[in-house]
Amino acid sequence: MFYERISPLEIDYVVCWTSRLLAFDEKDKVRYNYLTSGTPVDERVFFISHSGLRGYAEEAGVSFHVALALMITSELVDHFLEVGYHKETRGCPMDFTEDHSDLVPGLRTGRFCRPCTRRLDKNKDLKAAVEAMLAWGR
Ligand SMILES: [Zn+2]
Known part of the structure; x- marks a missing residue:
């Protein structure tokens, strides 16, 4: 349906x-x-x-809504750039979180790691949009 x-x-x-x-x-x-x-x-x-996102957001010192925006942003980056999430926890929205508490560093920084930033540099319009989404509410 x-x-x-x-x-x-x-x-x-x-x-x-x-x-x-x-x-x-x-x-x-x-x-x-x-x-x-x-x-x-x-x-x-x-x-x-x-x-569990409310707890991770609180631990990272951001609001629940900021955490929701980060989750959506990560999915959009994955969808449009087809880069996927990285296994390493780099404090980046694209951290793969086998242990969900690994969301906390990415929530705290609200910034992409250097390799992800280089990938985003290939699409300046998307980069500007997703950076604005990550900055929203901070
Ligand atoms: Zn990254």
Whole structure:
């Protein structure tokens, strides 16, 4: 029903928030306890979990809304640049967070690491937009 309703709409990207952690199939494995996931049903739809985000935001000294903006920003960067998240925790919005508390350094800095910044430099308009989103509310 949801996908049928959005399919005729001329939208580029839909972000759905949920309080639950996400699970999905990847090849022959079931991945679970994820904070973000696309869906094979519609590539324009992405889910983001805000499970535990209030606590991580508080620990980082930012508001819950700043944390939500960072989560959306990360997904947009991943979507438009297709760079994915990096395994290293660099205090960057693109940190892969197997341990969800690894969100805290990225929330605290609100800045992309040097390698991610270099990738963003290839798309100045996107860079300006995502940096404004990260600065929002800080
Ligand atoms: Zn980075």
